[in-house]
Amino acid sequence: MNDLEELKRFVVTHAVSQNLPPGPYTAVLDRITTDTADAPGSWPHEWIRAGRELQEAGQTLAAAQYYNFGRFPFVDGPGRRRALALCTAAFETWRETQPGIDAETIEIDGLPVRVLTAGLSAEQPRPLLVLTGGIVSPKEQWGAVLPQLAASGLAAVVADLPGVGESPLRYHRDSWRIYPAILDALAGRARVQESRLLALSFSGHAAITAALHDPRIRGIVGNGPPIRAFFRDTAWQRRVPKVTTDTLAHLTGVPAEKVYEHVRDWALTAEQLRSLNVPLAVVTARRDEVIPPADTALLRENVPFLSIVEHDDVHGAPSHLAETRAWSLLAVHKMRPDPPPQVIEALTAAVTQAKAAR
Structure with a gap:
């Protein structure tokens, strides 16, 4: 309960x-x-x-x-x-009332997985952005942003993290494979060789791992990803909210009292982070009750191409919604070799406006 x-x-x-x-x-x-x-x-x-x-x-x-x-x-x-x-x-x-938002089923690990898409075109393929939520937020929580992404010149897909929402997949150490599978499925209708991942919370961990395996991933934007200490620090794990521990246990199919032992080897190493050769932009929160500060420190110490914005907030920085959303989308476009100037200008102004409104 x-x-x-x-x-x-x-x-x-x-x-x-x-x-x-x-x-x-x-x-x-x-x-x-x-x-x-x-x-x-x-x-x-x-x-x-x-x-x-x-x-x-x-x-x-x-x-x-x-x-x-x-x-x-x-x-x-x-x-x-x-x-x-x-x-x-x-x-x-x-x-169905929103022109341009489509839904389709792709195969991942032999199972049918439903995703939401926008901006796909075989005639004029665009750079691809894959958006995934965390362990408690299904694609329907984020799908409404698709028209904005398409309007900014991107092809975009919103998918569930394995086990979340209607996803039939089990969440496990190799769940990073959802990203290459999505790129494979959309090849020909998007420029998947220029893919970026907007990966919120726990999906940020899978996104970083995927980028270590798939050179088509050219950048990652995350928000409060677990990196190493979350998976290894037993003292911190005793402080993690029960809802997080129970959800992680449910998605992995492991009893709550054994889940941290189960995910211990999911921890990313400093060597892996140093070998990440694409830009990583991350939103962090000083009062994060889920992700330990040691994980942010590890990113700062090891990731070669890192941008961080830190808010005085809890996990996910929900009280800084406007700034976080604009900053994240700005970071995505700055990772492109040819970002539309008007998009950069508009998102930069949105970040400035959100800061001033606080």
Whole structure:
């Protein structure tokens, strides 16, 4: 069972990151009194109820996000399974009203994996950006950014980290293979030899590993990735929020009490980081409760082409949403050899404006 108060704190950070108005979701949280079952007052029931109200009011995308919170942090029973199904269905309803956002199924490790795409073209292929969330955020949480990415001159794909959302894959040490598989599937409709990865939270670890194996990956932008100490520091692991530990255990298929032993050999070495020959841009948070500061220090000490922005915030820097989003997209475009000047100018101005607004 999840720690209900911890669960509420974490979902608020995700609501903030989606720029949702606080009043409605605060009211939902006030109604939730239990994390078990699927009855009135339970976590999935109340988020589903609120999502249906939004959907009936025509706010389909917001409804999808509320359903998403109903399956947060992972599906552990009928209620959250129902919430996930409603989330994907509502997002699909919204997507069908958005010109240029497509969905397709590709094969990864022999299994069908659904992804969201924009800007693909066999006639005029563009540089590719692959966007992946962390261990608690499915592609539907980030898919709405696809039109912006396409408008900036990129081909883009949003995918789940293995085991997250509707992904049928198991999360394991070699989950970095999702990136080469995506590039293989989109070759011919995007310039996959010029691929960049925008990899949030835990997917940043997989993205760095993938770049060590696949030369088509020409840059990575991350936000709070685990690197080494997260996987090795037993004292820090005792401080990691229960929701993170339990989610990691669920995705890997290992009991929570054994999960850190299981992922110990996932740690990246200083030698691997020194051999990373592509740009890495990372958002970090001083009060990160998930990723230890030693991991940021290791990046600073070893990565040859590194840019870091640090916020006084918790994991993911949700309270710095506008600046983080603009800085991350700016970093992606700066990694291109021929970035459109107007895009660089607009994103630079957005970063400056977001800083001034704080």
